[in-house]
Amino acid sequence: MTDIPRGVAPSILSADFARLGEQVELVLDAGARTIHFDVMDGRFVPPITVGPVVASAIAPQVHDAGAILDVHLMVERPERHVEAFASAGADRILVQVESTPNVAYAVKAIRDAGLSPGIVLNPGTPASAVEELIDDVDVVLCMTVNPGWGGQPFLPGSVARIRRLRALVGDRAEIEVDGGVDVETAGPCAEAGATILVAGSAVFGAEDPVRAFHQISAAAGYG
Ligand code: DX5
Ligand code: ZN
Numbered sequence: 072m073t074d075i076p077r078g079v080a081p082s083i084l085s086a087d088f089a090r091l092g093e094q095v096e097l098v099l100d101a102g103a104r105t106i107h108f109d110v111m112d113g114r115f116v117p118p119i120t121v122g123p124v125v126a127s128a129i130a131p132q133v134h135d136a137g138a139i140l141d142v143h144l145m146v147e148r149p150e151r152h153v154e155a156f157a158s159a160g161a162d163r164i165l166v167q168v169e170s171t172p173n174v175a176y177a178v179k180a181i182r183d184a185g186l187s188p189g190i191v192l193n194p195g196t197p198a199s200a201v202e203e204l205i206d207d208v209d210v211v212l213c214m215t216v217n218p219g220w221g222g223q224p225f226l227p228g229s230v231a232r233i234r235r236l237r238a239l240v241g242d243r244a245e246i247e248v249d250g251g252v253d254v255e256t257a258g259p260c261a262e263a264g265a266t267i268l269v270a271g272s273a274v275f276g277a278e279d280p281v282r283a284f285h286q287i288s289a290a291a292g293y294g
Contacts, residue, residue: 075163075187075209075245075267076104078293079257079284080141082249082271083129084109084120085221094275095129099136101281102288106133107249107269108161112146115170116219123152123159130160139163141267143191143249145218146170150177157184165189165212165247168200178207189247193218194226198235205243210267211236215260216250221271225251230259237264254283254290261291268293 081103086094095106108126113119126140133140139162146152149166150173156164166177168190181188189210192200194217201211213236215229229248237246248265253273260268270287277283288294 076139077245077266078102078104078268079252079274079288079291080105080107080247080267080269081274081280081284082107082109082221082269083275085271085275087275088121091125091129092132094280095132097280098274098284099132099138101284103284104136104138105141105267106138107141107143107271109271110142110144110146110152110156111219114147115167116145118219123155126156126161127159134160139187141165141247141269143212143269144170150180153177153180153184153186157181157186161186163187163189163210165191165210167191167193167218168204169193169196174204175207178204182207189244191218191249192236194229194232198232198239201236201239205240208244210245210247211240212247212249212269213265214250215248215252215256218250222276223251225253225256229256230263233260233263233265252287254286257287257291261293265291 247267
């Protein structure tokens with residue numbers, strides 16, 4: 072497993088895109104070591120967000136801070152986009168197991184590009200889907216909302232699901248959680264075995280994003 076920073080990963084989906092650089096700087100200065108970057112194609116999920124051009128705009132400042140760019144592909148056939156995000160400066164690429172008939176190929180393409188691969192499971196996907204892939208990935212991301220939008224409530228039953236995934240994965244991969252993470256839900260997620268917590272609206276939607284970042288980190292026990 073590659074060296075992966077644990078902690079709260081602010082999702083720029085809820086940032087102010089008119090001043091994206093400033094917003095990223097804010098959370099990097101606060102101590103964020105993972106910046107979560109949500110890519111949606113209008114097909115795998117209804118919205119369309121951003122792609123490699125925007126990733127390449129923020130990658131240098133992320134790397135200068137010693138942080139990593141965590142690219143979450145909510146797109147059909149993600150294997151087609153690995154090269155483009157690798158060139159844009161992605162460090163980790165996470166693919167949805169539901170998004171391609173050939174997840175193993177996508178994971179291999181990410182590793183072959185020199186990046187860290189992760190797989191993502193939607194709330195309705197059986198946890199056992201990790202079994203065949205676990206030895207090839209660094210991260211398993213457990214969606215705790217249905218993907219597509221920031222600001223949705225944390226789905227009930229998610230903490231038990233994280234615990235189940237941790238039991239399946241053991242210490243072979245990090246467990247990342249995405250959706251509805253805030254000061255209330257962060258603690259139970261971390262306690263169940265999550266080591267990376269994505270937080271979008273709870274950070275960038277807060278009056279003071281730096282304070283919110285620290286509060287969520289503290290609630291998770293990440294310090
Ligand atoms: C949703 C995205 C998330 C989103 C989370 O499909 O994958 O990363 O930004 O937003 P919050 O933290 O507001 O639930
Ligand atoms: Zn995400």
